[in-house]
Amino acid sequence: MRILAVAENTFRESVRDKVLYVLLFFAAVTILGSKALGWISIGQDIKIVKDISLAATSIFGVLIAIFVGTSLIYKEIDKRTLYTIISQPMHRYEFILGKYLGLMALLAVVTGVMAAVSSVYVLLLGGTLEPVYFLAVLLIYWKLMLITAVALLMSSLTSPILGAVIVFSTYVFGHATGVFKDLPPQFDGTLSKRMLEFAYYVIPNLGNFDIRMEAANDVPVNPAFIAFVLFYGLGYTVVLLILAALAFEEKDV
Amino acid sequence: MDAIVTRNLSKVYKGLGKGHHKSLDSLSLTVAANEVFGFLGRNGAGKTTTIKMLCSLLKPTEGDALVFGESTRTRQARRLIGYLPEQPYFYEYLNPKETIAFYGKLQGLTRAERDRQWDKLSELLDLREIATQRIKGFSKGMRQRIGFAVALVGDPPLLILDEPMSGLDPIGRRMIRELILRLRDEKKTLFFSSHVLGDVEQICDRVGILVKGKLVRAGRIDALLGSAVNPVEVICTGLAVADVTRLKEQAELYRAMEELHVFRAATPEIANEMVRQILAAGGKLVEFNPLKETLEDYFMREQTQDGTVRMEGAIQ
Incomplete structure (x- = not known):
């Protein structure tokens, strides 16, 4: 009940964040404006609309996760609302988990709204929606789950601005982890290679969550791959949440 | 417990x-x-x-x-x-x-x-x-x-x-x-x-x-x-200038109004001695008030007694 109380409050608090509505506005403009690009590519307009809609859902979802997520704990300390909460008979990890679940509930609503808007738009334009489209939305949400856990960890450790920079870097590098592994031969045996290989194994491969092209082209995806990605995302998220809870457990507030 | x-x-x-x-x-x-x-x-x-x-x-x-x-x-x-x-x-x-x-x-x-x-x-x-x-x-x-x-x-x-x-x-x-x-x-x-x-x-x-x-x-x-040694307020009247001067050497003259003099003695013993001198000089004792120390007085004293803490802005 304590975790749910914190989650419910976090949801109510985040819903009032003006950043959320600015980002949602731009996401809606991007989704509805995607038809303009469709006109340029003759006969491909539905594919383009689906592709851009999923990209917008992903990018704006990530921006919300970063902007709201990195200030989740920091704001509580800065505004001193944390004092009367942490002094209650609850575990600190319950607070962290509650904050996380509250933001994930918000992101579920945001992702759901964006998916609903894009789906209705595609149908209005005469297109069809295959299950792979909704699987793509699910994987975007799963990616947001992981990014939010990184943001929460950063919020327990550092200021919102530095946290946002680190999470955004994780997001960018997470989409390009292959670069760390496939290095030219001149890197062999160097410290740089060892460090980049370490980064390859530590930074989550966010490319795994991206099945936009398959969704846009109505190409089915192997269910085993989806199961693997869900498990992969969940594993990373759990580890990150444990780290966030440990960081917060030791924190003086 | x-x-x-x-x-x-x-x-x-x-x-x-x-x-x-x-x-x-x-x-x-x-x-x-x-x-x-x-x-x-x-x-x-x-x-x-x-x-x-x-x-x-x-x-x-x-x-x-x-x-x-x-x-x-x-x-x-x-x-x-x-x-x-x-x-x-x-x-x-x-x-x-x-x-x-x-x-x-x-x-x-x-x-x-x-x-x-x-x-x-x-x-x-x-x-x-x-x-x-x-x-x-x-x-x-x-x-x-x-x-x-x-x-x-x-x-x-x-x-x-x-x-x-x-x-x-x-x-x-x-x-x-x-x-x-x-x-x-x-x-x-x-x-x-x-x-x-x-x-x-x-x-x-x-x-x-x-x-x-x-x-x-x-x-x-x-x-x-x-536990504190409290000061005593001694109020008297009918003293000559020389007597007042002598008493000022023993206690602070807190206030003087025409013939009325208000002294603050640091201890009850000093105050008792002052009363003896006032009566011997033909003066009249009006009031003898042991002053009760407040928590604020005590707190301020503890701060300054510590030796390392001084009142900010105090006149040296």
Whole structure:
């Protein structure tokens, strides 16, 4: 009940964040404006609309996760609302988990709204929606789950601005982890290679969550791959949440 | 069982490099159950640090603290504590009723228990009229009332209050003072820091004085004040100028109005000798008043006696 109380409050608090509505506005403009690009590519307009809609859902979802997520704990300390909460008979990890679940509930609503808007738009334009489209939305949400856990960890450790920079870097590098592994031969045996290989194994491969092209082209995806990605995302998220809870457990507030 | 026991409780804030600041230095203190304990000290003396460690917001660098025999690091100890921070902040978009319900949920209370808590606390703190108004826009006094209500959710036996009267107007202060007295009558243990020494003197059974992170005095107020050598005011009339000059060598001439002279002797012995001289010189003794030291006088004396602390802006 304590975790749910914190989650419910976090949801109510985040819903009032003006950043959320600015980002949602731009996401809606991007989704509805995607038809303009469709006109340029003759006969491909539905594919383009689906592709851009999923990209917008992903990018704006990530921006919300970063902007709201990195200030989740920091704001509580800065505004001193944390004092009367942490002094209650609850575990600190319950607070962290509650904050996380509250933001994930918000992101579920945001992702759901964006998916609903894009789906209705595609149908209005005469297109069809295959299950792979909704699987793509699910994987975007799963990616947001992981990014939010990184943001929460950063919020327990550092200021919102530095946290946002680190999470955004994780997001960018997470989409390009292959670069760390496939290095030219001149890197062999160097410290740089060892460090980049370490980064390859530590930074989550966010490319795994991206099945936009398959969704846009109505190409089915192997269910085993989806199961693997869900498990992969969940594993990373759990580890990150444990780290966030440990960081917060030791924190003086 | 004692309500609070601290043993060598210390807190060092580490800065960059080798810099560090010892905010609290080996605090060993006992507060008995059902006692009202005033925790005094100047800004930065370590009062809030101590309170935060008792409420598990800060980790001690050394030592430990127990609440009714439970380590303050445990959930069970926190169940026994109601905490009012200095200038309490709550979620501004909630109203008082929702705020109490939220903290009730954090305590694991059922809906029926939360409703009962609201009925009791809204009555006690006069929150009914503002029950559905958002906290945003509330005055300091109203926020303080909500802070008290939050501290009392779950009916904890120990209340830890950080500057509960700070920044309140006289009516707000009086309300808080009366509330503390009422809670004392309900056999709660109260541990609070305050700068309003007049109120502390009225309310507290015992006080502790912190100077630069160290507990320099702790005890019953009457014992602390009683242990001091109090000055005596001697008021007399009918003295010649030469007699007044002689008496001024023994005591401070506090005031002179026509024939009336008011002296302040440092000790009762000096005052007795002065009375003998006044009568011998043909003067008349009007009043002989032993001056009672206030907690404020005592507090100021402790600060300056420490040797390292001086009054800022004092005339040298």
